[in-house]
Structure formats: C-alpha cells, structure tokens
Amino acid sequence: KQEVTQIPAALSVPEGENLVLNCSFTDSAIYNLQWFRQDPGKGLTSLLLIQSSQREQTSGRLNASLDKSSGRSTLYIAASQPGDSATYLCVGVGAGSYQLTFGKGTKLSVIP
C-alpha cells in the first residue's frame, strides 16, 4: 500500500526566499505524482503533475521533481510571496489505481 510522507509539517519563511518542500513515497511503482495546494474553504488545487516517465515539471515559480528510484519528490518555490501561504500536499497514484494517496501536507507561511 502506498504511503506518502511530507517533511517538514510546517515552514515559515520571509517573503522573497526560495524554498523546497520534501515528499517521500514507499511504492516506486508510482503512476504519477502530483502536488496540490489546499487553501481553507477553497478545496484542493492541482499545481503540477509528473508522470512516471518524467523527472520534473515546471509552472511559473514552481518546479517539481520526481526520483522514483529513491522514492522522493521535491517542490521548489522560487521568490516566495505571501500569497503562496497555504498547505502543500504531495499526492501519488499507484499503478493500476484511480485513487490518489495524499501526504499530510506542509503548511507554508510566507511572512511579508
């Protein structure tokens, strides 16, 4: 059964700083890996999706990497802004499954 772990649980940084969020997963037979953002009262927003054949995806100031052999993914946020404050969720999909397996998330606070 796929397990997803995220470190740290919470992170506070000053505005403008670059930061990295870490995620590890137990099953290397992963179909794809997604990063979501969770804002209170606004549900879940998909940020990046990395398919198992890919190593990274970029969208604006966000870059996500996937290393299946080590069971790790990272989300890099460049030049952080207060609007980036949210909980970031690492989510895996195992081979042959429709279900998303979520990590517990990293709560990011960007201080102006």
Place this chain on the structure above:
Amino acid sequence: EPEVTQTPSHQVTQMGQEVILRCVPISNHLYFYWYRQILGQKVEFLVSFYNNEISEKSEIFDDQFSVERPDGSNFTLKIRSTKLEDSAMYFCASSQGLAGGREETQYFGPGTRLLVL
C-alpha cells in the same frame, strides 16, 4: 473556468441520521470521486465512479456509504446512518477520463464540512 461545485458547504446532523452530499462535476468529465479529510488528518480516498458504476473503493467505503449519479449533472454521496466518526470534510472531484482516469489531473470541489453530533 469550469469548476466542481458542492452543496451544502456545511452540514450538521444527528448521529443515526441519513445525509446526502451533492456535487456537480465539470460538465465534460467522465470520472468522479469522493474523498474525505478528518480534521488534522490526511485526505483519504473513498470511491471512484465511471459509467454509472463504482470503479474502485477503499476500505472506508462500507455499506453505510453509497454513490449515485441521479441525472446528467449531479453526483451524490449518501451516508445512511451517520456516526460521530463520519465528521469530516468531504471533497468531490472529477477528471476527464481521456487516459482511462489514471494519469490525469483530478479537479476538486471546495468540500462539504459534515459535523455529526
């Protein structure tokens, strides 16, 4: 931009009562999902639904739960006899289904917060 909507945003019910949570998926999507998040815990998969059938369900999705697509737009989750431990945020999601529902992005609604007293 199309989005998934859910009603109600909050629901309070007494233990043992039936509740129906409603979702309107994005109109051209073919796969539908329910997830839940107990306060302070991870988001957990409940069920996926395609072509009017359950395609996958978790061990959480027992006989107390059922899903239905009663018409061309709504997707519902029914809990027959609620328990205290059913208190959670329930998220509906949908995906296009172009790749068989597995590789693609799932779009989530804002959630329904259910409180069972």
